Amino acid sequence: MTNSIDDIVEHADVIMLVGSNPEEAHPVIGMRIRQAVERGCRLIVVDPRRIGLASKADIHLRVRPGTNVAFANGMVNLLISLGLADDEFVRERTEGFRIMQAQVEEFTADYVARTCGIAVQDLVSAAKMYGTARHAAILYCLGVTEHTTGTDGVMALSNIAMVTGNLGKPGSGMNPLRGQNNVQGACDMGAGPDDYPGYQKVWDPKVRAKFEQTWGVELPDWAGTKATECFPAMLEGKIKGLYLFGEDPVRTDPDTSHVLKSLAALDFFVVQDLFLTETAKLADVVLPGRCYAEKEGTFTNTERRVQRVRKAVEGPEGSRLDTEIFTEVMNRMGYVQPKLSGAELMDEIATLTPTYGGISHARLDGEAFDRGLQWPCTDAHHPGTPIMHISSFSGSVGAFSTPDFIRSAELPDDEYPFVLMTGRVLYQYNACAMTGRTPGTSEIAGDSFIEINTCDAGALGITDGERIRVSSRRGTVETTARVSSKTNPGETWMPFHFQDGNANWLTHAALDRVSKAPEYKVCAIKIEKLQ
Amino acid sequence: MHNIAINGEPVIAREGATILEAARKVGVRIPTLCFLKERSGVASCRVCVVEVEGEPYPVPACATPVRDGMEITTDSPKLAAYRKMALELILSSKGAALASLACEEGAEATELSKLCCELGVQVPADVDGTDALPVVEGNPFLSYDPNLCIECQRCVGACNAAARNHSLQSRMRGSHVLIDAPFGADWRATDCESCGNCAQACPTGALSLKSRRRSEAPVETPAGVQDAEARFVRTTCPHCGVGCQLELEVRDGRIVGARGAQGASNRSLLCVKGRSASYDFVSSPDRLTSPLVRSPETGELEPATWDEALDVVASRFTALRDECGGESIAAFACSRSTNEDVYLFQKMARTALRSNNIDSCARV
Numbered sequence: 001m002t003n004s005i006d007d008i009v010e011h012a013d014v015i016m017l018v019g020s021n022p023e024e025a026h027p028v029i030g031m032r033i034r035q036a037v038e039r040g041c042r043l044i045v046v047d048p049r050r051i052g053l054a055s056k057a058d059i060h061l062r063v064r065p066g067t068n069v070a071f072a073n074g075m076v077n078l079l080i081s082l083g084l085a086d087d088e089f090v091r092e093r094t095e096g097f098r099i100m101q102a103q104v105e106e107f108t109a110d111y112v113a114r115t116c117g118i119a120v121q122d123l124v125s126a127a128k129m130y131g132t133a134r135h136a137a138i139l140y141c142l143g144v145t146e147h148t149t150g151t152d153g154v155m156a157l158s159n160i161a162m163v164t165g166n167l168g169k170p171g172s173g174m175n176p177l178r179g180q181n182n183v184q185g186a187c188d189m190g191a192g193p194d195d196y197p198g199y200q201k202v203w204d205p206k207v208r209a210k211f212e213q214t215w216g217v218e219l220p221d222w223a224g225t226k227a228t229e230c231f232p233a234m235l236e237g238k239i240k241g242l243y244l245f246g247e248d249p250v251r252t253d254p255d256t257s258h259v260l261k262s263l264a265a266l267d268f269f270v271v272q273d274l275f276l277t278e279t280a281k282l283a284d285v286v287l288p289g290r291c292y293a294e295k296e297g298t299f300t301n302t303e304r305r306v307q308r309v310r311k312a313v314e315g316p317e318g319s320r321l322d323t324e325i326f327t328e329v330m331n332r333m334g335y336v337q338p339k340l341s342g343a344e345l346m347d348e349i350a351t352l353t354p355t356y357g358g359i360s361h362a363r364l365d366g367e368a369f370d371r372g373l374q375w376p377c378t379d380a381h382h383p384g385t386p387i388m389h390i391s392s393f394s395g396s397v398g399a400f401s402t403p404d405f406i407r408s409a410e411l412p413d414d415e416y417p418f419v420l421m422t423g424r425v426l427y428q429y430n431a432c433a434m435t436g437r438t439p440g441t442s443e444i445a446g447d448s449f450i451e452i453n454t455c456d457a458g459a460l461g462i463t464d465g466e467r468i469r470v471s472s473r474r475g476t477v478e479t480t481a482r483v484s485s486k487t488n489p490g491e492t493w494m495p496f497h498f499q500d501g502n503a504n505w506l507t508h509a510a511l512d513r514v515s516k517a518p519e520y521k522v523c524a525i526k527i528e529k530l531q
Numbered sequence: 532m533h534n535i536a537i538n539g540e541p542v543i544a545r546e547g548a549t550i551l552e553a554a555r556k557v558g559v560r561i562p563t564l565c566f567l568k569e570r571s572g573v574a575s576c577r578v579c580v581v582e583v584e585g586e587p588y589p590v591p592a593c594a595t596p597v598r599d600g601m602e603i604t605t606d607s608p609k610l611a612a613y614r615k616m617a618l619e620l621i622l623s624s625k626g627a628a629l630a631s632l633a634c635e636e637g638a639e640a641t642e643l644s645k646l647c648c649e650l651g652v653q654v655p656a657d658v659d660g661t662d663a664l665p666v667v668e669g670n671p672f673l674s675y676d677p678n679l680c681i682e683c684q685r686c687v688g689a690c691n692a693a694a695r696n697h698s699l700q701s702r703m704r705g706s707h708v709l710i711d712a713p714f715g716a717d718w719r720a721t722d723c724e725s726c727g728n729c730a731q732a733c734p735t736g737a738l739s740l741k742s743r744r745r746s747e748a749p750v751e752t753p754a755g756v757q758d759a760e761a762r763f764v765r766t767t768c769p770h771c772g773v774g775c776q777l778e779l780e781v782r783d784g785r786i787v788g789a790r791g792a793q794g795a796s797n798r799s800l801l802c803v804k805g806r807s808a809s810y811d812f813v814s815s816p817d818r819l820t821s822p823l824v825r826s827p828e829t830g831e832l833e834p835a836t837w838d839e840a841l842d843v844v845a846s847r848f849t850a851l852r853d854e855c856g857g858e859s860i861a862a863f864a865c866s867r868s869t870n871e872d873v874y875l876f877q878k879m880a881r882t883a884l885r886s887n888n889i890d891s892c893a894r895v
């Protein structure tokens with residue numbers, strides 16, 4: 001997020017929520033958005049489904065799944081032609097405006113409304129509401145990124161913020177809501193093939209030299225492969241060994257049968273986890289680690305806020321601290337790694353990572369106990385950065401880049417006539433490894449289901465609560481129909497938490513060409529009565 | 532700005548501030564019960580009364596704005612007697628269950644019990660009612676026991692002014708406030724999100740988490756770990772990217788509860804996952820307690836010592852690395868684990884596995 005939750009809740013005049021259902025996926029942000037709305041902040045919801053917050057919204061644009069880029073380009077075009085662009089900001093802080101303006105011209109309100117399946121009037125109202133606000137914030141989530149055109153969607157949305165000068169000031173910005181608790185931190189820490197910690201590039205010789213010096217070994221200089229691309233590489237035999245730390249791709253990754261085949265093709269497979277997950281059952285070695293309540297460390301939340309994780313209890317006997325396990329493996333493989341505590345590891349991170357340069361457990365336990373530290377936090381006296389890009393964009397000025405609108409990789413056809421989207425529900429988390437072990441969560445939400453529009457269900461003779469068969473080109477599951485107008489006709493939605501009727505037997509492993517995120521939000525399915 | 536005096540000390544207070552706010556600002560404690568900052572203040576309990584020079588009776592500090600020249604006394608024998616009486620009235624307003632809260636002590640005691648200790652209030656001899664009202668407990672996480680309710684309406688503030696869910700309301704019947712808690716048999720039909728922020732606000736345990744009752748049953752505790760009373764450990768919720776701050780309640784080496792803490796993103800709020808699903812898995816009986824290695828003979832995963840397992844891992848990866856190159860190995864980190872874990876994991880991948888094929892489940 002460029003801005004902070006408090007800042008948006010207190011200062012935004014308009015919040016535009018795109019492809020995000022915070023009441024279920026980020027519930028406390030959901031509460032805080034309700035708080036903003038009750039203060040008088042306007043709310044624009046851009047989402048195919050009638051999510052809870054849609055009832056509190058001033059405008060709900062039920063765009064067709066997979067048409068975010070068209071929507072955003074259309075907004076930018078409208079903002080410019082309605083005279084709502086912030087000329088000074090565009091002049092002083094951005095580049096490439098003219099080219100962008102020419103590129104979005106073809107995204108007329110009529111064309112966009114038709115493409116996205118929304119009313120022209122609503123699109124115009126949304127542009128006016130967003131464009132006339134003094135402080136307008138965009139919040140978005142996986143509904144934008146989990147598409148083959150996810151990166152394009154983010155770029156196109158950024159243009160909306162940039163063209164109206166809604167960056168680098170209170171109550172505004174581009175604010176991705178990061179899904180899992182430490183997605184932000186894991187990326188920050190260099191768990192990506194191109195990046196050392198702090199997004200320092202693996203291919204930059206100066207950066208590599210710095211890490212080689214501190215770590216005392218020569219480092220590989222070739223470009224690594226992203227996780228979602230590793231599965232095909234396993235089938236091809238290019239990747240033969242996998243060390244999997246605390247994930248359950250058999251349940252959470254798209255196209256389960258493909259994942260199973262890929263893992264089976266490995267020569268050697270290690271899983272480190274708390275439980276014998278579906279994936280761990282396939283491993284050659286399983287190593288029992290420790291959970292967040294058994295260690296000292298930090299998480300970085302969606303606001304870039306680094307906060308402490310503190311040890312509350314000892315781990316079960318027989319398990320070991322994850323850092324201890326890695327240290328053992330490193331030493332046994334010939335790399336001399338001293339055993340370091342969580343606080344000492346953070347000190348090492350700070351020396352190597354400019355954006356984390358001022359972060360230490362000591363500060364987080366002291367002056368920053370309640371507020372944490374938001375990176376960039378470059379030295380021990382730096383207070384952290386609640387709002388990014390205040391006086392200039394990091395590096396250079398903000399450059400407009402306008403993606404073209406490309407349709408989703410798999411569109412409905414005669415055989416598979418429905419669009420399937422997937423997502424989360426309030427009472428569970430991902431593969432339920434944690435939440436599923438609390439009795440109440442499963443009592444409330446324990447089984448898979450699929451949301452179908454009332455008209456479609458009527459045509460198929462399916463009633464609410466009926467068990468039905470759902471198939472895609474990749475697999476078939478049985479699940480329970482939830483019939484309502486929450487989804488539009490032709491569109492359906494399933495949670496991916498549940499092992500019975502897991503939606504990932506159906507989903508499509510088509511990837512975004514930049515981020516390699518799978519297109520969880522759009523695939524084509526058919527629905528049948530059981531016999 | 533107003534110039535006032537609190538217990539004889541000159542204080543400058545903001546225009547429109549209440550006496551309570553002005554006193555808290557300079558570190559003077561006035562006991563409160565029904566008041567909840569920014570969320571609730573119905574000024575019904577009369578525990579926060581103070582004396583104001585020139586006023587015939589004590590006034591509630593939470594609801595009385597300061598005036599220029601006000602002289603305030605926050606502590607005196609007269610006030611102590613007043614507060615004690617107010618609390619005794621509250622304690623005896625229902626049945627024996629509420630009255631008995633007066634004698635509970637310790638870190639886990641309710642706020643009402645702690646206040647009774649502070650003000651020296653004993654279990655009242657006579658109570659007005661019985662404990663006959665039915666407990667509302669359809670919701671799997673939360674219950675409401677009207678027999679313990681002191682009508683302070685803090686829960687109403689928590690649900691409506693903080694969680695902004697508006698599914699818990701109060702209404703008047705005669706001179707009594709009734710709380711409509713959405714936890715009855717029809718709880719599924721309500722908008723309640725089971726977040727439990729109302730229960731965290733409740734000073735008596737009338738609204739409470741069912742898990743609390745479960746945790747009072749004797750449990751097997753890890754050997755050698757005994758806490759005289761509960762400890763609270765401040766940490767960060769393990770579920771979603773909001774990063775809510777919570778306090779895990781630890782008793783006898785086990786986590787038995789979680790409550791919201793004043794973090795920058797959550798302002799004391801939690802959702803159902805943070806409050807009720809953030810710790811049961813920690814002590815789940817199916818946690819792995821031994822490394823497992825697939826046996827070449829049986830083809831099954833079988834328990835092994837750490838030494839054996841780590842040797843297998845190191846030797847197999849070393850062989851792959853040296854024969855086929857680091858390109859042949861991939862390492863996937865977990866976006867749920869700590870920064871320190873992920874940092875060392877990617878360092879291991881790059882320095883020991885000699886691979887840049889490192890990624891996280893960030894896209895999932």
Ligand code: SF4
Pocket residue numbers: 673689690694696697698699713722723724725726727728729730
């Ligand atoms: S649990 Fe949450 S939503 Fe439900 S009544 Fe309490 S505060 Fe309101």
Ligand code: SF4
Pocket residue numbers: 679680681682683684685686687710732733734735736737738
């Ligand atoms: S339920 Fe608790 S918080 Fe609500 S009015 Fe009763 S005592 Fe107060």
Ligand code: SF4
Pocket residue numbers: 026027028029768769770771772773774775797800801802803804805806
């Ligand atoms: S308490 Fe709820 S909203 Fe807060 S971090 Fe945990 S899961 Fe997310």
